[in-house]
Structures are given as structure tokens and as C-alpha cells.
Amino acid sequence: MIKQLIVDGAYYLNTSSVYQKKKLFFYNLLENSNYKYKKYFDIFMITLIFISVAILIREVKSHINDSLLFFNNYVVSFIFLIEYILRVWVNNSISKIIINQNEYDLMLGERFNISKALKEILKTKFKYMISFKAIVDLLAIIPFFHQLRLLRIFILFRVFKLFRYAKSIQTFTSVVTAKKFEFFTLFIFASIIIFVSSVLIYVMEANNPESSIETIFEAIYWSVVTISTVGYGDISPVTQEGRVVAMFVIIAGIAVFSFTTSLIVTSFTEKLDEIKDMKFINDIAKIKEFYLICGYEKVAKEVVKELSKNSKVIILEEDLEKVELAKKDGFIAVNYNPGSIQSYKKLRINIQTQVKAILCLSHSDVENVYTALTVRSFNKDVFILSILINKTNRNKLKFAGVNEIFYEKELVGIIAKEFAGQPVAFEAIHALRSNYNGVKVEELFISDRVLDSFNIIGDLNNKKYRIVLLGVYKKSKKRFFFNPIDSMILETGDYLLVIGNTVFIKEFDINLHKKVK
Amino acid sequence: MREKTALIFGFNDYTSEIEKNISSEYESVSIFTLDKDDENSFDLSDDWDDLDNRFNIENCIAFCILEDMAENIFLTISLRDTFKDLTIVALARDKESSDKLTLAGATKVLPSTQTTANVIVEMLEKPIITKVFHDILYEKSALQIAEIEIQNHKCFDNKYPSDIDWSRNHGIIVLSVLHENNTREFIYSSKAKHHMIKEGDIFVVVGYEQDIKELEKLIGKKR
Numbered sequence: 001m002i003k004q005l006i007v008d009g010a011y012y013l014n015t016s017s018v019y020q021k022k023k024l025f026f027y028n029l030l031e032n033s034n035y036k037y038k039k040y041f042d043i044f045m046i047t048l049i050f051i052s053v054a055i056l057i058r059e060v061k062s063h064i065n066d067s068l069l070f071f072n073n074y075v076v077s078f079i080f081l082i083e084y085i086l087r088v089w090v091n092n093s094i095s096k097i098i099i100n101q102n103e104y105d106l107m108l109g110e111r112f113n114i115s116k117a118l119k120e121i122l123k124t125k126f127k128y129m130i131s132f133k134a135i136v137d138l139l140a141i142i143p144f145f146h147q148l149r150l151l152r153i154f155i156l157f158r159v160f161k162l163f164r165y166a167k168s169i170q171t172f173t174s175v176v177t178a179k180k181f182e183f184f185t186l187f188i189f190a191s192i193i194i195f196v197s198s199v200l201i202y203v204m205e206a207n208n209p210e211s212s213i214e215t216i217f218e219a220i221y222w223s224v225v226t227i228s229t230v231g232y233g234d235i236s237p238v239t240q241e242g243r244v245v246a247m248f249v250i251i252a253g254i255a256v257f258s259f260t261t262s263l264i265v266t267s268f269t270e271k272l273d274e275i276k277d278m279k280f281i282n283d284i285a286k287i288k289e290f291y292l293i294c295g296y297e298k299v300a301k302e303v304v305k306e307l308s309k310n311s312k313v314i315i316l317e318e319d320l321e322k323v324e325l326a327k328k329d330g331f332i333a334v335n336y337n338p339g340s341i342q343s344y345k346k347l348r349i350n351i352q353t354q355v356k357a358i359l360c361l362s363h364s365d366v367e368n369v370y371t372a373l374t375v376r377s378f379n380k381d382v383f384i385l386s387i388l389i390n391k392t393n394r395n396k397l398k399f400a401g402v403n404e405i406f407y408e409k410e411l412v413g414i415i416a417k418e419f420a421g422q423p424v425a426f427e428a429i430h431a432l433r434s435n436y437n438g439v440k441v442e443e444l445f446i447s448d449r450v451l452d453s454f455n456i457i458g459d460l461n462n463k464k465y466r467i468v469l470l471g472v473y474k475k476s477k478k479r480f481f482f483n484p485i486d487s488m489i490l491e492t493g494d495y496l497l498v499i500g501n502t503v504f505i506k507e508f509d510i511n512l513h514k515k516v517k
Numbered sequence: 518m519r520e521k522t523a524l525i526f527g528f529n530d531y532t533s534e535i536e537k538n539i540s541s542e543y544e545s546v547s548i549f550t551l552d553k554d555d556e557n558s559f560d561l562s563d564d565w566d567d568l569d570n571r572f573n574i575e576n577c578i579a580f581c582i583l584e585d586m587a588e589n590i591f592l593t594i595s596l597r598d599t600f601k602d603l604t605i606v607a608l609a610r611d612k613e614s615s616d617k618l619t620l621a622g623a624t625k626v627l628p629s630t631q632t633t634a635n636v637i638v639e640m641l642e643k644p645i646i647t648k649v650f651h652d653i654l655y656e657k658s659a660l661q662i663a664e665i666e667i668q669n670h671k672c673f674d675n676k677y678p679s680d681i682d683w684s685r686n687h688g689i690i691v692l693s694v695l696h697e698n699n700t701r702e703f704i705y706s707s708k709a710k711h712h713m714i715k716e717g718d719i720f721v722v723v724g725y726e727q728d729i730k731e732l733e734k735l736i737g738k739k740r
Contacts, residue, residue, distance in 0.1 A: 291641070298611065302634030310642060357641055385637065391530070404640065408633045412608065413534030415632060416580065418654055419606060419625055420523070420542045425662045428693040428721040429650055433639060443645050466679070468690055470723070473645045480649050482660050483684045483724070495645050499692065 003112050010098035027090040030083070033167070034285050034348065042165040045083070048076050049158045080141040080158075087137065091128045094121050136160040171275055175267045182263050190227060190256050197223045197249045204241040211238045227253040280334065285348050287312050292355050294338035294371045295362030296322045299387055299408070303361060304331050311356065316343060338362075339370040341378060351379045360386035360402065365393040369400045376401035438502050441470065442509075446494040450512045458486030460496075465508040467500040521576045524549065524568075526559060526592055527583040531608060531629075535580055543578075551583070561591050565599045574600050581607040581623070586614040590621050597622030653723060662692075663729050667718045669736050675713050678720075687732050689724030 013019050028035035055072045058064055101117040128134055139157040163169050176183065202219035205211035212235045213219050222235045226249045237243045284290075290312035293300050300315070307313050308331065315333035317323045326333035336343035338360075349355065358375055360368035368386045375384060386397050388407040397405050418426040432441045454460055462469045471482040475493035498505055523543040525532055528550040540546050549559045559568070568574070579596055583589040586609070593607045607623035609615035615628045639647045653660050673681065683691050696718055720736075722729060 298630045299633050299637075302630055303637050306634060306638040307641070359637065359641075385641070387633065387637075406633055406637055408629050409530045409534045411632055411636055412531055412582075412627050412629050413536075413538040415627055416535045416606060417538035417542065419627075420539045420578065422662065422664055423625075424664045424695050424719050425692075425721045426654075429654065429662070432692065433635070433646075433650070441643075441646055441650075443643050463682075469684075470690060471649070473649075480645070480652075483688060483690060497646060497649060499690075 003114050006098060006114065007102050007112060010095040010102070013095040014093070014099055023090060023093075026086050030087055030090060034282065036286075046162065046165050048079060049161055052076055052158045076158075077141045080137065080161075084134075084137045084141055087134070088125060088128065092124045097121050097124070133164060136163070171271075175264075175271050178271060179263055179267045186256065186259055186263065189259075193227060193249065193252045193256070194220065194223045197227070197245055197252075200245045201237060201242055204239050204245060205237055208239055208242075211242070212236070213242075223249060226250060227256055229253045229257050277334075281347055284314060287314075287354060289354060289356050290314050292316060292338075292349070292358045294358060294360045295364075295367060296326045296333060297361065297363045299363070300359075300361035301326075301329060303359065304329075339367065339374050341374055344375075344378070351375065351382050355382055357383040357385055360384065363387075363389055365389050365396065368402075369393070369396050372397065372400035372402045432499065439500065440502055440505070441497065441499045442505050443473075444496040444498060444505075444509055444512065446490050446492060446496065447513075448492050451490060451492060453514070454512065455490060456486065457484045457488045457490065460512075462498065462508060465500070465504050465511070467498045467504055467508050470497040470499055472496055521545070522547065522572055523578050523580065524572065525580045525582065526596075527581065527589070527608075528552070529582065529584050531582045531584075535582065539580075547572075551588075561588060561595060565596070569599075574603055578604040578606065581605060581618075583608075586610050586617075590614065590617050593618055593623050594621040659725055660723060661726055661729060662721065662723050664695075665720045665722055665729070665733055665736065667714060667716055667720065667736050669716075672735060673714045677713055683722075687724075687735075688728035689722045689732055692721045692723060695719040695721070 029038055029041050032038060052072055055064060055068055059069075097120050098117050101120065102112045105112050129138070136157055140161050163173070198216065198219040201213060201222060202216050205213040206215075206219075213222060218235060222237075225232050225235075226246060229250075237246050291307055291314070293304055293313060293315045294317075296304075296315050296317045296319075304313050304315065304326075313331065315323075315326050315331055316336050316338040317326065317333055318335070318337040318339075320335050323333045323335045334347065336347060344351065351358075358371075360371045362368050362371070365388065368388075372384050372386060375382060380401075383404075384402045385404045385406070386402040388394055388397060388405050391407055391409070394405060394407070415426075418429075432439065457469070457472070460469065469484070471480050472484050472488065472490070473480050473495040474491065475495075476491055480497075481488065498508065500508070521544045523539055523546045525535060525546065525548045528548060532548055536546055536548065547557060549557045551560065552558055553560075581589050581593045581596070583592055589607060589609075593605055596603060596605055604624045605622065606625045606627060607618045607621075609618050609626045609628040609631075611628065611630050615626045615631070618626045636647075649660075653662050678691060678694055681687075683689055694712070694714075696712060696715070722732065724732075
């Protein structure tokens, strides 16, 4: 009966969208560094830590207000306790363990073994609780430190919690961890030197009444201070034998010091690209909308140059030289293969929400087809545009799921026709498109806010702003209405196509969004 | 006077596309290649006598579309040196070759990379404008773009282009005016205030065919 209740409860929690949403929210808040609100939570926790440490420092020589002490010992501790419980909760799923055990037992035709499930739950939770970070979290919340004055210093455990929130500390830890074998070797080497030199200096100096080294602890202290190249000078050898030992320790100290420095520098140099990459990927994840350019060649360069004026653009290019070239041109480029699904996963790009359009601009139809197919294999909706190099490959690009194809030679032919047919008209349109003399053609969106003040075309009063209204694109009818009559009703989603001076258009647009009624 | 013959120099993928698009605009289109065995061959020397004898150059437009940019620039400079008044449209790969072709004397340069990039960007950033202009230029819609030369300026009685309510009085929209001295102005730019309508001005207008015809009757002729 109880077992059935537990299994039912586990299934209920596992399928409850409210429960799962809440758990996911707390998981993101505590563990997901890409979650947009995590930084605010981290800043809040860091502030609490610094307040705690500041109170501790102040308390050493001054009296602290009781309410501040209460805040430090109970309020902060309580917040940390909640955080600790939440971390233990989101670390893994109890309901999933119960369900897995139940399904496993059912498969074997046995009864649900609750003790096994319980054991597994305790094992996974305990594994987390004995991790370094969890222990620090636990020590940081115990308010009894306040009662035992000696233990008050353990409030500094809260400082260790900074590891959780400060990314740079995590980066440093990962750099050091990457070279743990080298650091371990160095540690053993330094330990042997300290051990040998401590024993030697103790043997040489301890019986000399003029020497300040009288215990083995003082000998070890002297060795550590000397080998670290600090050399306080409070303890120094007085016998000739002791000084010979000191010379060896000093030389060994230089070796240890330089070895440590070079190790850290090398680790950082090796990890630098990785760190930069990680930062870059995080930055990309934060961009709301961007164009994704696949391949960086001549056309791509021109396209990116133009698109960058108003939008964010990211270039994916497999060739490292081209990536460097793109970076030199001042664009954001990454050395990833646009034809590989892994690239999009590693970059954590959300094609559905972040990408406005994918532009396949490689000068190879093969690569463009491959890229388009790759994207289509995991996203059916994103708009894909591609250039076509050889017109016989047009159908292949269509089959690959490209929405819009541009064939350079055809465009040149069309423009030649425009020029040959009506050169003055062609120049006029071309000039309008390229913002000639500050005059341009622009699309202005009709939002609900605009409609609050302007319901019909006649209300717009565009002539006052020296703006020509070429027409209106009606979203509801998916049709362009040239030179609309004054009584035409405006609707949300419509676009006004206007021609005029850039400044006047801007003024006109501002006026549209002002509430005049 | 509008040219009647198109001379295309170079035989490549661009040739077929240009020929396909412009053939309806000219009485004849001739393609010249660098292949010596071809009947219509040419070389990059300055000897254009044969061409001069075969065609009335005054009525010709030349398209220089050699894929090798150095050769294309040389061809353009060679044609310009021989035929001062010939309209030369030249193909350029990039901005650099575009500038050189202009210096070499090309009347109009078609920068292929730049054009493709511009069209792509426009399609992405201003999709409605792109579609509307595309339809107007290729006459897929009832809307048309036309050049109208003013022959009867008296009906405007010394008015400025921006003083007239073109859209309400004539059902058309005037995009720009090309004056006699070849300066172009958009009528709603601030400079347009200084130039009264004169005979010989060319108006670039957008409108429905009937409205354009009405305007032609009133002020001049369609070019």
C-alpha cells in the first residue's frame, strides 16, 4: 500500500508540469550559467557574503549592533540554508530513481524494492553532499559559529562560496586542475626539499646557543620561508654548515618558484583559446537575434558589411584563415563547420528563437547544399538563403530546403535589362535603395500604439514631413496598395512604404508613435 | 537617342543571362568572343575598324563582361579611346575593379559581388520594398515605372515639382527629376525647392498605366 503510494507519488511528480517547471527554474537559477536571471542571484549571494565578512572584520575590534549580528547569524544563514536545500533538491531527481527502480523490478517480474530505491537516493544525495562545494555550503550556514567565538572565523567559509558565483575563480581552478600532475610533482619536489632541509638545519643549528632554531617546527618554518623566496629574516642560520644548507635551499627555492610561475603561465596560454571560446559561446547565447552566415568569401564579406549596420551577424567558417580574415575585417567569426550539427550544439545556438535567417554564402554549391541540409535536419522553419554558383545546381539547393536562391549571373542580367530599358528610372530606384543624398525608401510598421493615434491614411499628414507615401502593404490581404486614398483604414501589422529624407522619415516615425489623442 | 544594337564582349555565364534579359530592348544583339576561330571574335588591340565598319557605333551600347578583370578594364579603356560617345556597361568583380572601370571610361559599372550582396541584404532587411520594386521594375504588377520628358511645362505655370500634389491630382508618384544639365533630384529633398519645372526635364514616375498615359498627354511623352 505504502509502496504503491510512493510509486504513484513519484509518477505524479515526474509528470507534473508545475512541479517540473519549478524545479527547472531553481536548477537554472542555481546551476545554469546561461540562464539570464542567474547573474542577479549570484550578485545577491556575493553581496551577502561580503556583508558577512565585513561584519566579521568589524567585530574584531568594535561592538556590532545586535540587529546586524542577528542578520548575519540567522538571516544570512537561513538564506544559505534555503540555498543548500535547493541545491540538494535539484541535484538529481528522487522521483526518477523510484520510477526507474519500479520499472526495473516490473521488468523482472518482481515486487517494487523500496530499500534499493532508498539506497540509491541516499547514495546520490550523499555523493553530492560530500563534494567540496556542498561541504563549504554546509559549513557556511551553521549559525552556532557565533556562539563559539573561536569558530567565528569559520564564517570565512562563506568566502569559499565565492567559488560558486565568480566565474574567474572557476576558470583559474580549471586551469590549475588541467595541470594537476605537474603541480603534484612540484608539490612532492618542494616537500622533499623542505623535509630534508628542515632536518639538516635542525641538526646543524639546534645545539648552537646563538641560533634561533631550537625546535623542528622552527626548522620547517625557516625552510618554507626560505624556499618560497620570501625570507623574513627573523630566523637565520648562524653556523657555517647551516649557511651551506641555506644556500642549497635558496637555489632550490628559485627552481620551485620559477617552475610554479612557468606552470601557471603555460596552463593559461594553453587554455586561453578555450577560455575565449567559452566566453564567446556564452556571449552568443545572450544575443537575442542575429543572422548566421555560413562561409566567408567575397559575397559574404559585402553582405556582412551591410547587415552589421542594423543587425547582429555571426559567421561560421571551417577555414581558420578565413575566420582570421573575417575577424580582421571587424566581424564576429568562429571556426566551426557550418555543415555539422555538432557545431550548432557546441555553440548552443537556438535556431528557432535566435536566428533571423541562415545565409549560405560559400562559393561552392556543394558546401551550401550540405549546410542547408544539415540545418533542415534539425529545424524545418528557419529561413535559409543561399547563393548559387552553377545554375545547374539550383534544384539541389531547393531540395536541400533553401527558401531563397540568388544567382549572381542572373542578377547581373536583370540589372543590365533595367539599365538598358529605362536608365533614368533605374538610376532613380538604385539611388533610393542606396540612400542617395540622404533620400531613401523605408518600411514603417503600424503597431497598436500607432493605431491609437492614426486610424486612416488621411490622419498621417505625411506631406507635412515632406514624406511621399508610396503605398501601404496590408498584412490582412497580403497585398500592396499603391497611393492609397485618404479614407483607407490602417490595421496592426500593416507597413507604410515611404520615400523621403532620412531625417524627415525619422521624425515622421517618431510622430507616428507619439500619442496625440 | 536610344541605342538600337547591343554589343556583348565576352562569352561566359554572364553573356547568356544578359542576352536573355536585354534582347527585347534592342533590335539586334551581337556577341563577340576572344576566340580567334569564332566569326565574331575580337582581340584587345586598338584596331576597332572592323567593328566601326559593321555597326553604326552611335546607335550601339557595349557590354564588357570579360571574367578576367584586367582584360575587361583593358577592353573598356580601348573601346573608350576609340569611341568617345559609346555607352559602355562593364562588369566588375569588386569595388576595386569597379573604380578602375569607371576611370577607364565605363558609362555604367555592374559590380557583381556588390549587387548580389545588396540584393540579399535588401531582401532580408526590407522585404516589402524589395518585392514592390521588383514587381514595378519587371512590370509583373499593374504598377509601372516610367520616364516622362516634359514638353509642355506651361501647364505647371512656373511651379516647383514639390508644390504639386501629384498623387491626388494625377494618381502618380514622382520619384525624381532629371534636369537638362543631367543633375538628378528627388523632389521631396530640400534642394528640389530651387528648381522650377522646365522643358526637357525628365520625371521618373510610378503609377498605373492609365494614369501615366494621362500625364503623358498633359505634359509630354514617355521616353
